[in-house]
Amino acid sequence: MKILKLAAVLPIAAFSTFQPAHAAGLTFIEVPSNDRGPVLTATVWYPCVGKPARVEMGFDYSTAVQDCPLAGEQLPLIVISHGVGGWSGNYHALAEMLADGGFVVAAINHPRDSGASKTRYPNDIASMTQRPVDMTRLVDFMLDRWSNASQIDTARIGVFGFSRGGFTGLAMIGGNPDWKLLLDNCPTYPGNRFCEQIRSTAIAPLVGDPRIKAAVLVDPAGGSLFTAEGLGKVTVPVQLWASEYGGDGLSPKDAATVAHNLPAKPDYRIVPNSGHFSFLPPCSQEFAKLVANSGEPELCTDRTGFDRVAFHKQFNADILAFFRKNLIETDQ
Template identity: 45%
Template sequence: MRRAPFVLSALLLLAVSAAQAAGLRHFDVPAGPDGPAIRGVAWHPCAEPPHEIDARGGRTFFGVNDCPIVGDKLPLIVISHGRRGWLGGHHDTAAALADAGFIVVTINHPTDTERDTSGTDSLAVTVERPADIKRTIDYALGGWPDAVRIDAGRIGLFGFSWGGYTGLAAIGGEPDLRRGLPSCQTSSLRACKELEGGERPSGPVIHDPRIKAAIIVDPFPVLFFAAESLKAVTIPIQLWSSDPAQNGDGLSGCCAAAINDRLPSRPEFHLVQDAKHFSFLATCTPAETAKMVAICTDAPGFDRVAFHQRFNAAAIAFFRTQLGEAATR
């Protein structure tokens, strides 16, 4: 069902105005020996009412720029976007978590964003993406001006698609990045072609034991993770999968059932009937829909706005259970 633009905006605003707003603060993780600069946005509790913020390109956030942070010793959540994604791809989830009392950091992974695809699907990003997570947490706890607001003992991660791969690697997964991997030899993935051509990863995959809980959504690619590769993944996981029946478009990774079977401890698993891979992204504005029809179009009868209200509530409940209650307002 198509919604008129003003109706969609009203529904999105209603979803975030039941309490207060998310505050937004832009930042950059400085470039250094470990990698290039990383652009990011911190979402945080804010006592002011939300309003529409122009996020450029026909996109809209709901929140308050540069709002004073409410609360101290707040849990931190880091969000890793998918293939050729961007730091705003899950802005509604980030805002919901921030309004629930979490500080949420969303980043652009260098060389695998909508504006820079030079590393997309490459062997390089298999190690660079997990390193980005560690570098971002290092900055949030150290160089960020409001680092004192964060409880360093309560850190979580949210990863979607390639961000799901990133999350699994960051929390202890050891991707099998070697030449001759059977599942890689028949794959068209760029990283597989590079491996078969004799290339090697530029360094080890960096894990971050500071991450205490993770939400993993439709992780891709999973061919690098056999059960043996995931034996060290022991933190609590909420695992989400789109519907295999809705993902025959060849555009994306699907789904999470294989990872569910390989994890050493059973996660909190959610299979979402009729959801496409991209149904986990924030609801599109009319301008986004016009530019990205495949990403913004759901299966007939699937209500992305209603689903995200349930999805975000489940994410909040999971992180509250695993990391403890956030700020009280």
């Protein structure tokens, strides 16, 4: 376990084998509907040569080159899963850094609980169990039907997930929760049906995706539901991040339980003085005003002394280093 201290961000040039692109390319895609789910909307970043510019993305923007040609062959792929109410653009700065580092990055809008969804069912347990299916469909599309699929290395795929996305990542690497453990502490917020559904329905085991070779999991929702048995099939390297104080239904116990029950010791990092939403990137002025007016200012505010801007520079650099080590440098 590592207790982090904010430090100077490692310069990218310090990575001796790093081959920088000139910019992150960006394109918006749709994964067609099939018998496993509806149309999925997503954003893809990738290495390209060009002059980056502002690309509008709802309440934020990405600095990238829209629809430029992809540069490179046999590139590793990272797929990103957001938290409840999130969207594909949440981690655009991380995606830009990864793309400039030689990765293709695809971030999804989960249909049942994203902020971009027209119809949301975040209080239905299917909003959790369907998430790994969404992500596997995204990987399928990127490897088989995306216009640049032939330039992705199918043996080098990683996942990043925050909050419910962390739960999703655990499922993708072979984890299965013991849903009955939730009955001891049922969510009480209005409309939540999880415990009602657990009592009345046999929840099918989640299906992992053996193509995932490394995972970064951040404050995983429902982490305390993952027993040693439920994580017994996990074999890939994991970088696990935890907030010191939790929040929004997340407890420090969630990440701690995952860290304790994983078969192999993860790269476990507890961030001092942080809350759950400290892991969301710094808010734009427009988004901060929106959440303040909606009564959810905690999405954009932190405890006194926590510098979200400085933290995310280090956070992104550490994630890049983890994926480079486990997806690029493994054969060197």
